[in-house]
Amino acid sequence: MSTPAMSILSNITKFVVNEGNGVKGLADLGLDTLPEHYIQPREERQCLISSNVEPEESIPIIDMDDPKVADSICDAAEKWGFFQIVNHGVPLRVLDNVKEATHRFFGLPAEDKIKYSKENSPTNSVRFGTSFSPKEEKALEWKDYLSLFYVSDDEAAQLWPTVCKDEALEFMRRSEYVIWRLLEALITRLNVKEIDETKEMLFMGSKRINLNYYPKCPNPELTVGVGRHSDVSTLTVLLQDDVGGLYVRKKDEDSWIHVAPISGSLVINIGDALQIMSNGRYKSIEHRVIANGSKNRVSVPIFVNPRPNEIIGPLPEVLESGEKPIYKQVLYSDYVKHFFRKAH
Numbered sequence: 001m002s003t004p005a006m007s008i009l010s011n012i013t014k015f016v017v018n019e020g021n022g023v024k025g026l027a028d029l030g031l032d033t034l035p036e037h038y039i040q041p042r043e044e045r046q047c048l049i050s051s052n053v054e055p056e057e058s059i060p061i062i063d064m065d066d067p068k069v070a071d072s073i074c075d076a077a078e079k080w081g082f083f084q085i086v087n088h089g090v091p092l093r094v095l096d097n098v099k100e101a102t103h104r105f106f107g108l109p110a111e112d113k114i115k116y117s118k119e120n121s122p123t124n125s126v127r128f129g130t131s132f133s134p135k136e137e138k139a140l141e142w143k144d145y146l147s148l149f150y151v152s153d154d155e156a157a158q159l160w161p162t163v164c165k166d167e168a169l170e171f172m173r174r175s176e177y178v179i180w181r182l183l184e185a186l187i188t189r190l191n192v193k194e195i196d197e198t199k200e201m202l203f204m205g206s207k208r209i210n211l212n213y214y215p216k217c218p219n220p221e222l223t224v225g226v227g228r229h230s231d232v233s234t235l236t237v238l239l240q241d242d243v244g245g246l247y248v249r250k251k252d253e254d255s256w257i258h259v260a261p262i263s264g265s266l267v268i269n270i271g272d273a274l275q276i277m278s279n280g281r282y283k284s285i286e287h288r289v290i291a292n293g294s295k296n297r298v299s300v301p302i303f304v305n306p307r308p309n310e311i312i313g314p315l316p317e318v319l320e321s322g323e324k325p326i327y328k329q330v331l332y333s334d335y336v337k338h339f340f341r342k343a344h
């Protein structure tokens with residue numbers, strides 16, 4: 001006799017991707033084993049092997065009220081590429097609201113979420129999806145997401161999903177000041193004097209906010225939430241909840257460090273665009289998220305990016321002293337398209 005769950009398992013792509021149920025839909029079926037489509041190659045699950053994890057280590061925690069904050073930010077960007085900030089000025093209420101809004105969006109029925117899939121969305125700026133690049137991946141990732149590209153408040157008011165737009169916009173708005181402070185500190189060490197209009201477009205001319213949902217998983221040890229990748233942003237401001245599971249690669253080593261959640265903090269990481277513009281001084285570090293066997297997890301990254309039509313390359317200010325460029329110039333939107341068109 002065939003059950004509804006058996007017929008779903010016989011066509012996972014239809015149920016998860018095409019019908020908009022996502023991995024949340026699969027998790028809600030109460031499966032007790034992971035569908036084979038999600039089984040990752042052993043080497044991609046390595047960070048679950050304790051010999052590769054450094055339990056004693058943590059990425060730097062930086063107090064934004066500390067008088068030496070600028071040096072701490074630049075040192076962390078050079079040595080770790082990742083750090084957490086506290087006393088950053090984004091109110092706790094704003095952080096809690098956007099996490100709640102994320103749960104609200106993913107709690108919607110599939111027929112409401114599918115309206116925002118690549119095929120149905122009324123705009124390129126709003127996209128609901130699952131895994132990273134399901135068409136390209138040999139094994140899928142245990143994550144659903146809503147990706148919101150910021151064009152203007154008016155566009156967001158009209159087109160972003162009602163259940164989460166105000167909270168996502170408020171998080172973006174209230175993070176602007178800390179993003180400026182971080183970038184000002186980072187560029188000063190690169191010999192750049194100020195963020196004028198041209199530099200503003202180059203460093204932060206576009207922003208995207210993603211709402212990520214990682215449902216409880218029947219066999220977390222066999223899959224990943226997000227596979228190993230580095231972000232293509234200038235920098236990323238990440239809000240995570242208290243579940244944990246984000247791991248960061250230790251620079252130049254094959255070991256991984258857990259980013260333990262700290263209530264009220266934000267995780268900051270340098271992205272590829274800033275690694276390139278700093279001629280390799282600041283590091284865009286690989287990271288990944290494991291799946292969790294007992295809890296649903298949400299996270300909300302704000303990707304601060306160059307404007308898509310910017311040409312990015314090592315900054316002239318960095319090369320002034322005679323340093324040789326180690327990266328070519330590239331059109332930023334080409335770089336991003338390349339990133340999205342292949343699996344992690």
Ligand SMILES: COc1cc(/C=C/C(=O)SCCNC(=O)CCNC(=O)[C@H](O)C(C)(C)COP(=O)(O)OP(=O)(O)OC[C@H]2O[C@@H](n3cnc4c(N)ncnc43)[C@H](O)[C@@H]2OP(=O)(O)O)ccc1O
Pocket residue numbers: 118124127129131132135145147149206208226227229231232233303305306307308332333334336337340341
């Ligand atoms: C989902 O799991 C993720 C996501 C991430 C994300 C990290 C980041 O977003 S970092 C910041 C990205 N930078 C920008 O958004 C910069 C500004 N945007 C652009 O330059 C453009 O919007 C564009 C992203 C390059 C898209 O340009 P467009 O001309 O519209 O090109 P398309 O042909 O439509 O798209 C190319 C290709 O990418 C896929 N794609 C586009 N947007 C997204 C998205 N938000 N999420 C997922 N995939 C996207 C699109 O479907 C196309 O693929 P095809 O297979 O259809 O060719 C980090 C980690 C994760 O796990």
Ligand SMILES: O=C(O)CCC(=O)C(=O)O
Pocket residue numbers: 210212226231238240246287288289298299301
């Ligand atoms: O969920 C997380 O903690 C990290 C997500 C991530 O790396 C991304 O969306 O780029």
Ligand SMILES: [Fe+2]
Pocket residue numbers: 229230231287
């Ligand atoms: Fe990331």
